[in-house]
Amino acid sequence: MHVTMSVNGEDVAKDIEPRTLLVHFIRDDLGLTGTHWGCDTSNCGTCVVSLDGTPVKSCTVLAAMADGHAVRTVEGLETAGTLDPIQQGFIEEHGLQCGFCTPGMLITGRELLDRNPHPTELEIREAISGQICRCTGYATIVRAIQWAADHPAGAAAVEQETVQS
Amino acid sequence: MQIPAPFEYARATSLDDAIALLTRYGDDALVVAGGHSLLPMMKLRLARPDWLIDINELHELDYVRRHGDELRIGALARHRTLLESAEIAALFPIMTEAERVVADPIVRNRGTIGGSLCQADPAEDLSTVCAVLGAQAVIRSATGERVIGMDEFHQGPYETAVEFNEILVEVRIPIRPRSSSSYEKVERRVGDWAVAAAGGSVTLAADGTIEDAAIGVTAVGLSGRVTDAEAVLIGHRPTDALITEAGRMTSAAVDPMTDQRGSVEYKRHLAGELTQRVLKRAIARARRQEA
Structure with missing residues (x-):
């Protein structure tokens, strides 16, 4: 079957098998390997990506279901070479070690801040409760998302602080 | 890599279109909504439909609205919508409390009430919630609509009254005065199936006695309601002793299995304890409503 969708703002069109899962479509058909593929279950x-602005587990969504819709992956977070504040937060607060869970955490964190710009620690922990990290014990991920909430200007805020100090 | 067996995909453009597709492809077709139960089963080849009918574009089935003394929920309403509904939280706290522990937040973005009920997994929370609330299921086919109670809807594990050429379109929950409800689940970690869970609902009479009561349990080998324990409550003033007795009877009525989530003894204990907790909360809430 033929599918067309917007991925990170670009229209893509591909012929796929109906059984193609969105995660494999993104990784194998589009070559966007920032989205990771983990448990399959x-x-x-x-594998979390944004589908029309809502985070979904792309191993359990068919690419066919995304036909005509808008997908955003971790590659779509930066704009014009500037990292999204959520990405900068993971740098500032050491929100990753091995990095395997990070693309999903970033998408979920971004969506959380889009609908709730000042989440409590509990709200952050709740938001990422469907995602597993085996390195950080989650503490630094929570702080990374808090950093992004406190610094909506992202990397620019870091430069500002550097200049001032 | 887990991949479903090959199938043909059809995206329904309207409810009539979905029913026409189901009628055409018969037993070889399955409806997919959120897909978070069906796609895993297809990956494991426990389900192998030749046709998958995608109803995600049928936005007319995605609603929560009050209609007289009923709350009507469209089959395509997502778990997240139900969890965030202030109307549901006010009328049926049992559903809000259950939705908080259905899978995890990302899964709740996709999963639907219709999918949960049609999956009819014995460990599924909303089946218990709908049974306790006396909900009715509206099922549509090419020839018309029928409305049935949850006891008739659920025919057994993974089995419902929905025929191959039918589709669940709506869940109707009666709104009753001086009533409230609660749900509590014990799970090993976020997103896991329940070790055990219980839901309870009560209606208080003007004199403070229990006019009506409903108890349901999840994942402990008893589908539908615990009518014996309900009968103990009805007509009496709610006391600790009475609630303890209802919990004891629920504990005796369930028929759990020992598995990696717990022993029979532990699950029996949970069924009784959780029943007492939800009844106490439901009664306290119903009293506050009266005030």
Whole structure:
């Protein structure tokens, strides 16, 4: 079957098997390997991408279901070479070690801040509760998302602070 | 890599279109909404439909609205919508409390009430919620619509009254005065299936006695309601002793299995304890409503 969708703002069109899962479509058909593929069972959350602005586990969504819709992956977070504040937060607060869970955490974190710009720690922990990290114990991920909430200007805020100090 | 067996995909453009597709392809077709139960089963080849009918574009089935003394929920309403509904939280706290522990937040973005009920997994929370609330299921086919209670809807594990050429379109929940409800689940970690869960609903009479009560349990080998324990409550003033007795009877009525989530003894204990907790909360809430 033929599918067309917007991925990170660009229209893509491909012929696929109906059984193609969105995560494999993104990685194998589009070559966007920032989205990771983990448990296959919608438990680990590393495959989370945004579908029309809502985070979904792309191992449990058919690419066919995204036909005509808008997908955003971790590659779509930066704009014009500037990292999204959520990405900068993971740098500032060491929100990753091995990095396997990170693409999913970034998408979920971004969506959380889009609808709730000042989440409490509990709200952050709740938001990422469907995603597994085996390195950080989650503490630095929570701080990374808090950093992004506190610095909506992102990397620009870091430069500002550097200049001032 | 887990990949479903090959199938043909059809995206329904309207409810009539979905029913026409189901009628045409018969037993070889399955409806997919959120897909978070069906796609895993297809990956494991426990389900192998030749045709998958996608109803995600049928936005007319995605609603929560009050209609007289009923709350009507469209089959395509997502778990997240139900969790965030202030109307549901006010009328049926049992559903809000259950939605908080259905899978995880990302899964709740996709999963639907219709999908949960039609999957009819014995460990599924909303089946218990709908049974306790006395909900009715509206099922549509090419020839018309029928409305049935949850006891008739659920025919057994993974089995419902929905025929191959029919589709669940709506869930109707009666709104009753001086009533409230609660749900509590014990799970090993976020997103896991329940070790055990219980839901309870009560209606208080003007004199403070229990006019009506409903108890349901999840994942402990008893589908539908615990009518014996309900009968103990009805007509009496709610006391700790009475609630303890209802919990004891629920504990005796369930028929759980020992598995990696717990022993029979532990699950029996949970069924009784959780029943007492939800009844106490439901009664306290119903009293506040009266005030």
